[in-house]
Amino acid sequence: MGLDMYLYLRRSDYSSTCRGECPYPDELAKFSEDISNRNFRSIEAVTDYQIGYWRKSWDIHNAITSCVYDYQQGKMEIDYSEAQKIVDAMDDRLKKGFPDTEQGKAEKEDVKYTKRLFQEAIRFLDAHPYGFGKPEWSIVYYSSW
Numbered sequence: 001m002g003l004d005m006y007l008y009l010r011r012s013d014y015s016s017t018c019r020g021e022c023p024y025p026d027e028l029a030k031f032s033e034d035i036s037n038r039n040f041r042s043i044e045a046v047t048d049y050q051i052g053y054w055r056k057s058w059d060i061h062n063a064i065t066s067c068v069y070d071y072q073q074g075k076m077e078i079d080y081s082e083a084q085k086i087v088d089a090m091d092d093r094l095k096k097g098f099p100d101t102e103q104g105k106a107e108k109e110d111v112k113y114t115k116r117l118f119q120e121a122i123r124f125l126d127a128h129p130y131g132f133g134k135p136e137w138s139i140v141y142y143s144s145w
Helices: 026-037 059-065 080-096 102-125
Strands: 004-015 044-055 075-078 136-145
Touching: 004 059, 026 044, 026 075, 044 075, 044 102, 059 080, 059 136, 080 102, 102 136
Parallel strands: none
Antiparallel strands: 004 044, 004 136, 075 136
């Protein structure tokens, strides 16, 4: 056992709000009926795309969670400003240097990897702004041990 850490880009699709009939998969028919009785619903589909993985990297985990305002055990969404704070934290860590050992080299590679992942995720969010009829994208971090 050990710490496993995952980074995702989450796509949330919202249909237009509808009254009356909105399509639900057959497996969810009982929920559709409950919502129809209330005569209002908005359909959302969420898909997580894994973009990063770390194993037993406590320094990275602690850096990520210290930059997130509302960290709770497990899965959390990271907003744009928090993602930028993580990039800045990785820059600060790179400036401090690392021991000239195998472990030091591995830690440095983890920090560089983390910085690159969050920079790319930020660029992706910039290129895919949320708007009417478009999916909403967010960054999600998940850790377990």
